[in-house]
Amino acid sequence: MNREDSGVHPGKFVALGLQLGLLLLVIRQFQIESSAFLRLSLLAFAGFAVHYFLPLRFRLPLFVLLSLAGILLVFGFANSAWLVGFGLLLIAICRLPIALRLRVLLLLVAGGGLAALRSGWLEGPWSAAIWPILGSMFMFRILVYLYDIEHEKGPTSTWRTLAYFFMLPNVCFPLFPVVDYKTFGRTHYDADRHRIYQTGIEWMVRGVVHLVLYRVVYYHLTLAPSDVIDPDSLVRFLVSNFLLYLRISGHFHIIVGMLHLFGFNLPETNRLYCLSSSFTDFWRRINIYWKDFMMKVFYYPMYFRLRKSGPTRALVVSTLLVFGVTWLLHSYQWFWLRGSVPLTWQDGVFWGTLAALVLFNSLRELKHGRQRSLGTTTFSVAQRLSRGLATVGVFLFICLLWSVWTSQSFSAWFSMWDFLGPSRAAQARLFPGYFIGVSLVLFASAALYGRLPVRSEEGPAASGPVPLRPALGTLAVLVALAAAGIPAVYKRLPTSAANAILSVRKAHLSRADTAAFERGYYENLTRVDRFNSQLWEIYMRRPVFHWLSVESGGLVRLTGDFLEKEMVPGFNTETPFGTISVNRWGMRDLDYERLPEPGTYRMAFLGASSVLGWGVEQHENFESLLEAKLNATPLDSTHDRYEILNMAVAGYFPLQQLLVVDKALTFEPQALLYFATDREALRSTWYLSAALRAGRPIPYDYLQKLIGRARIDTATDETTAIKRLEPFKDELLDWLYQSIAARCRGQGVQPAWVFLPSIREGRWAEDLARQSQQAEAAGFLVLDLSGAFDGHAVDALRLAEWDNHPNALGHRLVAERLFAMLQQHPQAFF
Amino acid sequence: MDTETIKQQVKSYILREFLPGESPTALTDTTELVTHGVLDSLATLKLVTFLEEEYGISLEAHEVDAEHLNTLPAIAALVFSKRK
Numbered sequence: 001m002n003r004e005d006s007g008v009h010p011g012k013f014v015a016l017g018l019q020l021g022l023l024l025l026v027i028r029q030f031q032i033e034s035s036a037f038l039r040l041s042l043l044a045f046a047g048f049a050v051h052y053f054l055p056l057r058f059r060l061p062l063f064v065l066l067s068l069a070g071i072l073l074v075f076g077f078a079n080s081a082w083l084v085g086f087g088l089l090l091i092a093i094c095r096l097p098i099a100l101r102l103r104v105l106l107l108l109v110a111g112g113g114l115a116a117l118r119s120g121w122l123e124g125p126w127s128a129a130i131w132p133i134l135g136s137m138f139m140f141r142i143l144v145y146l147y148d149i150e151h152e153k154g155p156t157s158t159w160r161t162l163a164y165f166f167m168l169p170n171v172c173f174p175l176f177p178v179v180d181y182k183t184f185g186r187t188h189y190d191a192d193r194h195r196i197y198q199t200g201i202e203w204m205v206r207g208v209v210h211l212v213l214y215r216v217v218y219y220h221l222t223l224a225p226s227d228v229i230d231p232d233s234l235v236r237f238l239v240s241n242f243l244l245y246l247r248i249s250g251h252f253h254i255i256v257g258m259l260h261l262f263g264f265n266l267p268e269t270n271r272l273y274c275l276s277s278s279f280t281d282f283w284r285r286i287n288i289y290w291k292d293f294m295m296k297v298f299y300y301p302m303y304f305r306l307r308k309s310g311p312t313r314a315l316v317v318s319t320l321l322v323f324g325v326t327w328l329l330h331s332y333q334w335f336w337l338r339g340s341v342p343l344t345w346q347d348g349v350f351w352g353t354l355a356a357l358v359l360f361n362s363l364r365e366l367k368h369g370r371q372r373s374l375g376t377t378t379f380s381v382a383q384r385l386s387r388g389l390a391t392v393g394v395f396l397f398i399c400l401l402w403s404v405w406t407s408q409s410f411s412a413w414f415s416m417w418d419f420l421g422p423s424r425a426a427q428a429r430l431f432p433g434y435f436i437g438v439s440l441v442l443f444a445s446a447a448l449y450g451r452l453p454v455r456s457e458e459g460p461a462a463s464g465p466v467p468l469r470p471a472l473g474t475l476a477v478l479v480a481l482a483a484a485g486i487p488a489v490y491k492r493l494p495t496s497a498a499n500a501i502l503s504v505r506k507a508h509l510s511r512a513d514t515a516a517f518e519r520g521y522y523e524n525l526t527r528v529d530r531f532n533s534q535l536w537e538i539y540m541r542r543p544v545f546h547w548l549s550v551e552s553g554g555l556v557r558l559t560g561d562f563l564e565k566e567m568v569p570g571f572n573t574e575t576p577f578g579t580i581s582v583n584r585w586g587m588r589d590l591d592y593e594r595l596p597e598p599g600t601y602r603m604a605f606l607g608a609s610s611v612l613g614w615g616v617e618q619h620e621n622f623e624s625l626l627e628a629k630l631n632a633t634p635l636d637s638t639h640d641r642y643e644i645l646n647m648a649v650a651g652y653f654p655l656q657q658l659l660v661v662d663k664a665l666t667f668e669p670q671a672l673l674y675f676a677t678d679r680e681a682l683r684s685t686w687y688l689s690a691a692l693r694a695g696r697p698i699p700y701d702y703l704q705k706l707i708g709r710a711r712i713d714t715a716t717d718e719t720t721a722i723k724r725l726e727p728f729k730d731e732l733l734d735w736l737y738q739s740i741a742a743r744c745r746g747q748g749v750q751p752a753w754v755f756l757p758s759i760r761e762g763r764w765a766e767d768l769a770r771q772s773q774q775a776e777a778a779g780f781l782v783l784d785l786s787g788a789f790d791g792h793a794v795d796a797l798r799l800a801e802w803d804n805h806p807n808a809l810g811h812r813l814v815a816e817r818l819f820a821m822l823q824q825h826p827q828a829f830f
Numbered sequence: 831m832d833t834e835t836i837k838q839q840v841k842s843y844i845l846r847e848f849l850p851g852e853s854p855t856a857l858t859d860t861t862e863l864v865t866h867g868v869l870d871s872l873a874t875l876k877l878v879t880f881l882e883e884e885y886g887i888s889l890e891a892h893e894v895d896a897e898h899l900n901t902l903p904a905i906a907a908l909v910f911s912k913r914k
Contacts, residue, residue, distance in 0.1 A: 151892040186897055267865045284870060295871055300891040303875065311875070365872050372848050372868050374856040 012194050012466070013052055019201045020045045020261075022478040023208070029485030031506050032211055036074045037172045041258075043070055044168055048197075048261045056189065060159045063262045067168040074171045075130060082126040083134050086114060087165055090138055094146055095156065107142065118339055128339075132174040135336025137165050140178045140293065140329070147297055148181040160185050168262070169255045174337050177252050177269045177289040179259075180296065187265040198466045200260025202474045203268075207253030209477065214246035215504040222510050225407070226722040228416045235434040237416065238399040241406060245286075249273070252289075275446045277390040279357035280365065282398055294322045312366070319362060323355030350405035384447040391446035392439045411717035418723060555580060556649075562691060562699050563659045567649055578617035585667075588612055589623070589646040595668055601630075601639035601830065604647055604664035606657045607675035610756060610806060611648035615799040620808040621646070625815035635822055636830035645669065653687035654680050654736055658700075661740050671750040671829050674740060674780070677758060678767050681729035682722075684736060689721035702735055730774070737778035745779060750828055753780035754821075756814065757788060759797050759804045781828050788817040831913070836885070837906035843880055844902075848873050859903050864896040874899060881905070887912035 026032070027041055047066040051059055072080045093106045116122050118131045141164065149156050164184050170176050189196070221240035228237050252269035259266055269289055276282035284291055299318045306314035327347055335341045371383075379387075407413035483489050490501040555573070556565045571582040583591045596602040605611055605623050613621025619628075623646040630642035647664050649656075657674060664672055677683075688703060692714055698704050707713070710724040725732070737753070744751035753775035755768060772782045789797055789810065797810040806814065822829055837859075845854055848868060863869040869877060877899070878889050887909060898908045 147892070182895065182897055271867075284867065296892075296895060299871065300894050304891040304894075311879075315872075315875075362872060369848075370870075370872075372873075374849060374852045374861065374868070 006193050008053060009194065015471075016052075016194075016197050016201065017049065019475060019478060020048065022475075022482050023201065023204060026208055026478060026481045026485060029482065029505065030208070030212060032208055033172060039073055040070050040169070040172050043073060044258055044261065047168075051262060059263060060157075060163055060188070063168065064159055064162045064166065066262075067163065067166040067170075070168050070171045071133075071166065075127070075133075078125070079127045079130050082124070083130040084166070086134055087137060090142060091161060091165060094142065094149065095161075100146070100150055103146070107146075115335070118336060120339070131339070132337045133171055135333070136174045136176045137167075137170050139333060139336050141165060141181070143297055144178065144293060145181045152182075157185070160188075167259065169258045173251050173255055175248060175251060177255060177287070178293040179266065179289060180292060183266060183292075184264060187267075189263040189265070191265050192466075193263065194466050196260050196263060196265045198471055198474075199265070200257040202470060203253045203257030203260065205257075205474050205477055205481075207250045207255075207257060208481065210246045210250030210253060212481075212504055214244065214250055216500075217243045217246060218510050219503055225412055225416050225719045226726070228419065229723075230419050232432050232434045234416060234419070235396075235432065235438060238396070238403050239434065239438050242399040242402045245273075248287075252287075272449070274395055274442065275391055275449065276394050276398070277387050277446065278361045278394060279354065279398075280361035282394060283354070283358050290326070294326060298322055298325050312363070315362060315366065316359060319359045320355055323351050323358070327351040345410065346405050346407060350401055353401055353404075388443035388447035392442045395438075395442055408719070409717055412719040415717055415720035415723065418720065555582070560696075561659075562696050563656055564691070564694075564696060565649070565651070578615075578620075581618060585645075587646050588618060588648075589644075592643055592645060592667070594666070596643060597641065599639055600641045600643055601636070602643045602645065602667065602669040603671045603673055603829075604645045604667060604669040605673050605675065606660050606664065607648040607756070608652045608677075609648070609650035610677070611646065611675045612650050613646075613811065614650050614805050615803065616806075616808050616811055620811055622806075622811040622815040622818065623648075625812060626818055629815065629819050630822075633819075635826060638830065648675070654684045654733070655687045655691075655703075658736065658739060661743050665743065665747050665749065668747075669749055671752060672740075672744050673752045673754050673783075675754050675756045676771060676775070677756055678771075680767070680771050681733040684732050685722055685725035685729050688732070689716070689718055689725060692716070692721070693718070706732065730770070733771070734774055734778065737775050737780065741779035751780045752783055752828070754783045754818070755785055757786050759789065759794055759806060759810065781825065783818070783821045783825075785814060785817050785821070788813050831910075833903070833906040833910045836909050837902045839884070840877075840881070840905050840909075841902055843884075844868070844877070847876065847880075857902070859901060861902070862896075862900050863902075863905075864900045869899060877905075881909055885909050885913060 024038075024041055024045060027038055032038075043066065047062065047069075051062050051066075054062060068080075068084065071083060075083060090107065090110060093103055093110060096103055096106070114134075117124060118135070120128075145161070145164065164179070164181055167176075167179070217240050221236060222244070223233060223237045223240065225237065228234050249270050256264075256266050256269055267288065270287060271285045273282065273285040276285050299322050302321050303314045303318040306317055330347065330351075331341050331343050403416075404413055484501050485505060490498045492498075493501070555567060555571050557568050558565050567582045567586045567588065569582055569584045569586045571580070573580050580588065583589055585592070585594075611621075611623065613623070618624060623644050627642060627644040630644075634640070634642070645664065645667055647660050649660075652660070654676070661672065688698075688707070689712065691698065692707060692712060693716070695714060698707065706725075706728055710721075710728055712721045712724050716724070741751045753772070755772060768784070768786065772784060776782050789806075792809070792813070794804075795801075797806055797813075798804045799807050841854070841857055844863070845852060845857060849857065861868070864874070874894055878894060882888060889908075889912070893908065897904070899905055
């Protein structure tokens with residue numbers, strides 16, 4: 001039952017507006033989520049300002065209009081029309097005046113059609129980007145809606161229905177809490193409006209804090225499984241992996257907080273999930289909306305159906321049903337979000353284990369009861385200690401289970417435990433610092449705050465003034481965040497603090513995800529399906545057809561040997577991103593004769609996609625630009641023509657270049673430039689382990705012996721292989737560089753090692769010094785192009801948000817820097 | 831039996847069964863039993879059994895939600911409407 005409106009209060013409105021203004025500033029400064037979310041927030045907060053002054057009866061319609069405007073803002077007119085049109089069709093079916101079974105049947109047919117469109121079996125004039133949002137809006141809420149309108153007394157409100165499905169924040173958040181329809185209506189202005197608004201702001205700020213904490217965890221604490229070398233790194237891996245859930249809890253707080261601005265006094269979505277003292281407690285805290293959805297639609301109906309056969313049997317069957325359905329619906333969710341249906345053993349193990357644990361706890365509670373509190377009970381020291389210990393145990397076990405759920409493979413998960421074996425990494429630490437730290441924090445928190453008292457002053461009768469202390473606390477956090485985000489402020493802080501703030505001001509991939517992203521170019525990455533992965537979001541923003549799609553269109557063919565693949569000579573295609581033309585020698589380059597004409601200075605460039613000029617026109621890549629510049633501005637008087645053979649192939653790792661060198665030398669260049677990026681040693685071990693697993697012939701004695709020394713074979717999983725090759729990676733790179741340099745010098749060719757920086761500087765900067773030393777020791781002339789991109793923003797240099805290859809400007813800068821380098825070394829080259 | 835009597839009986843049950851040791855004055859008409867976790871699923875089902883046995887009513891699955899069970903007055907109103 002909704003309350004009467006408490007009226008306009010200019011002072012309170014200004015206070016709310018000030019906070020929203022600061023929040024908008026923070027969202028912008030810290031680049032919270034996407035630019036679309038910033039625009040949506042602006043729309044929401046401006047809409048709030050209008051909404052505030054409207055009579056109650058107009059507010060819901062305005063919310064609906066704002067929601068539709070949000071969709072238009074993000075998707076544009078055509079795609080919005082399709083999204084909303086599909087949605088209205090589904091709503092209309094729900095509202096048909098026919099039996100429930102017939103409506104369900106029609107929805108299944110309509111859903112099947114939409115699923116066919118989502119799968120790409122049928123195509124249409126819309127962007128694929130609408131499917132995750134449409135799915136997010138309807139896939140679960142339609143179940144709740146049907147259930148509720150079936151039992152609703154009185155007519156179903158059209159405005160509420162539209163508001164429920166097209167909720168304003170949903171267009172930016174495909175992972176969305178399953179808001180209950182009845183609760184959505186019941187809580188609309190069910191308390192003092194200013195309390196509702198202030199709670200919303202508080203929750204949005206809390207959400208932003210969660211997202212900043214997520215970045216701290218994601219950038220600074222997460223490890224790749226291959227980095228787990230001792231108990232402490234294992235605990236760090238497990239805990240940081242689980243804490244990536246902060247992203248979801250952050251999103252959910254922002255979403256529900258934003259809904260509060262429009263009067264929806266919805267309950268919280270999660271409640272101190274790290275302080276769960278049992279597995280049932282964890283299930284009740286981690287995603288309260290999902291739990292309520294399961295209880296309402298599956299648990300209680302099944303329980304009521306079975307209760308005559310005994311409460312225990314009914315409880316067991318209903319609980320197992322809930323977890324079975326949760327497993328299936330998670331996969332169903334991923335179909336709409338990603339277009340694939342992952343039913344994996346990891347999901348089965350996770351949900352099956354959690355089901356067993358929750359069931360055990362539930363049966364125990366059924367028999368022995370559970371202590372609840374309204375805040376007046378005093379707990380003894382023994383009770384607090386017991387709770388603290390239970391919380392630590394539950395948390396660490398959940399982290400362990402979570403790691404299984406998010407692991408790439410069974411063997412990869414098991415390989416994390418290698419450190420328990422006889423061989424131990426040199427840098428392994430025995431002191432379990434992380435374990436002690438995490439346990440102490442959790443123990444203390446649970447003992448002191450684990451059982452929060454019920455706030456009896458909340459609820460429909462809450463009509464007093466907005467509590468001042470929480471509001472001031474929220475304001476303080478906003479001011480602190482806003483100030484911290486101002487460069488003039490954080491640059492005055494100590495360097496470490498300033499760097500810490502700088503590191504979390506922007507969203508980017510962690511080192512582990514960057515590595516996975518790169519490997520995604522060369523593998524069919526199927527594990528980008530975990531909701532806590534920023535990697536998945538980048539993949540989601542990638543257009544369906546993009547320049548990387550050309551690889552599967554005949555550009556590349558497999559060679560069946562250690563080289564793995566090569567470009568197909570004569571391949572030619574027009575793409576929206578330019579022409580891709582491969583000459584008779586398998587190079588994306590002009591057509592040259594096998595041997596240079598007299599008076600020609602010829603160089604061969606070896607590299608991967610950046611050298612190839614992926615995503616730019618052929619004449620825009622730095623090789624072509626440099627060649628043109630050399631021919632226009634010769635650097636020596638003995639040659640009247642310059643040729644550069646671009647032998648780069650997208651996806652080539654350092655080890656593959658050995659075979660490319662042999663090919664390059666047949667063209668009799670005077671110089672061979674090997675373009676290196678970061679992590680050359682690690683990337684060499686990646687490739688060696690991948691080639692071995694794929695069964696490709698290993699043609700070099702040294703590599704065959706190395707495989708034996710590292711104790712890896714074709715059955716060794718990736719994580720284990722990389723770990724076992726880790727001690728040999730520098731030796732491997734030395735061998736590679738010496739081999740290339742020796743081959744070049746043996747034929748009188750000047751070898752040069754050129755460091756090509758990535759668009760994102762400093763990610764693996766510690767590798768550069770070592771790599772260049774190794775190259776110089778091997779006999780290369782070292783040319784360092786670091787700084788080529790200085791003074792230019794990342795966005796101005798890269799191809800797209802989801803692709804950090806250099807764009808035309810980036811290539812031009814590289815060409816200019818390389819030309820300058822050649823000018824500095826005329827003796828070596830000319 | 832009026833709603834006030836039902837409410838007091840339900841309050842006594844909840845205090846006895848789920849909140850032993852709590853001050854009765856802490857459980858008020860505005861205390862949100864479901865949304866704040868006092869009535870979790872197991873407690874809710876126990877309460878349903880109590881209400882059905884005590885008042886001779888029959889509840890359905892869709893009535894086991896916050897709308898009907900979140901506060902003492904709501905519970906009393908549900909029982910009262912079912913007894914009519």
